[in-house]
Amino acid sequence: MTDARGNARPNGEAPAPHPPGTPCWVSLMVHGLEATEEFYGALFGWEFRPGPEQLGPYVRALRDGHAVAGVGVLPPDRRLPIAWTPYFASDDVNATADAVRSCGGTIGVGPLDAGDAGRLAIGSDPGGAVFGIWQPATHTGHVLTGTPGTxxxxxxxxxxxxxxxxxxxxxxxxxxxxxxxxxxxxxxxxxxxxxxxxxxxxxxxxxxxxxxxxxxxxxxxxxxxxxxxxxxxxxxxxxxxxxxxxxxxxxxxxxxxxxxxxxxxxx
The missing domain is CATH 3.10.180.10 (2,3-Dihydroxybiphenyl 1,2-Dioxygenase, domain 1)
Incomplete structure (x- = not known):
């Protein structure tokens, strides 16, 4: 379950995008960002850097310099479940969102742009399980999986x-x-x-x-x-x-x- 895809690309090139349908990112929306950073930083050795401003208060968690997850802040009036959400790669988030709807799922957020990082949507399957869709631009998703803290x-x-x-x-x-x-x-x-x-x-x-x-x-x-x-x-x-x-x-x-x-x- 270890994937170091993209680490050895020459000349500092960006990692190659994940093939469509591959789990490529995970994110968490919380009420207390500082306390969450302290918890996961101590547990997984994560460091945190600001993420796309379009997503509101949002940080990327880094392990050994590589982005492995995202953490954002829920608006004070939103009492949604606090849960990790996996994102699946797509080369056309609009088309994938249409496919979700046509197959009995729903799209609750987006599709929308996350600055120059990419384009996303958040939906749920026919049973109600929430997942994300990510169309990469400058941010292709996590490059390390299966090594400690990823x-x-x-x-x-x-x-x-x-x-x-x-x-x-x-x-x-x-x-x-x-x-x-x-x-x-x-x-x-x-x-x-x-x-x-x-x-x-x-x-x-x-x-x-x-x-x-x-x-x-x-x-x-x-x-x-x-x-x-x-x-x-x-x-x-x-x-x-x-x-x-x-x-x-x-x-x-x-x-x-x-x-x-x-x-x-x-x-």
């Missing part, structure tokens, strides 16, 4: 995997590979034969207070150590560390309640 994986939790996987397949060109199991409803989404995300169906076991939602996994050097740091920094542990196909992972939440996972990837 996004490693995204997984959608929903009611039933098949219809939602079909939605993402139609909109973004994903191919779905179903896990053959009588008691597990799970589909891995592929692009050009490469796994890029997963869909996990829980049926009626899906918590009503959460509804369908995406979870971003961030890579760490040691999952158990990261969990202890989350607790120490004022976050919560929602699912303790356990071993799985993609490594040892845990589900946690930051002090404002944004859920995410940490994963020590299999080497």
């Amino acid at each position: 996004p490693a994986w995204n997984e959608l939790t929903t009611y039933e995997s098949a219809p939602v996987a079909k939605f993402y397949g139609t909109v973004f060109g994903h191919d779905g590979e179903r896990t053959v199991s009588a008691d597990l409803d799970h589909v891995t989404l592929h692009l050009d034969g490469r796994p890029v995300a997963a869909v996990h169906g829980l049926g009626r076991a899906l918590p009503r207070d959460r509804g369908p939602h995406w979870t971003t996994y961030f890579a760490v050097a040691d999952t158990d150590d990261a969990v202890e740091r989350v607790r120490h920094l004022g976050g919560r542990v929602l699912r303790p560390p356990r071993d799985g196909d993609r490594g040892r992972s845990a589900l946690v939440a930051d002090p404002e309640g944004a859920r995410f996972a940490v994963v020590q990837t299999v080497r």
Whole structure:
């Protein structure tokens, strides 16, 4: 799950854009930007730089000098859920937004320009899970994934995997590979034969207070150590560390309640 795409490009050239349909960015909207920077800076070693002014108070999180995530501020009168949102690459955000609508999803924000960085839209699939669409200009998305402090994986939790996987397949060109199991409803989404995300169906076991939602996994050097740091920094542990196909992972939440996972990837 490590991708150093773009690091070795010659003559200081910008990294190549992610292929359309690839998860290329993650962002978080919060109420307290300073406290959020302190939490993730201590947990992941992130540094922060100002982002596009068109997005309001917004910063980019950097790891080893590379942008890996974005954090913005919610308007005081907006009481939306605090949640990490994955963005999928597109070479035409307007066309992709039209495809979302035609396939039963909705577009809640945009399409709109983010300065010279690119163009974006935020939508939801037919089950209500929120995701973003990113058409790059000067900002192509994250260039590092799977190394400590960077996004490693995204997984959608929903009611039933098949219809939602079909939605993402139609909109973004994903191919779905179903896990053959009588008691597990799970589909891995592929692009050009490469796994890029997963869909996990829980049926009626899906918590009503959460509804369908995406979870971003961030890579760490040691999952158990990261969990202890989350607790120490004022976050919560929602699912303790356990071993799985993609490594040892845990589900946690930051002090404002944004859920995410940490994963020590299999080497």
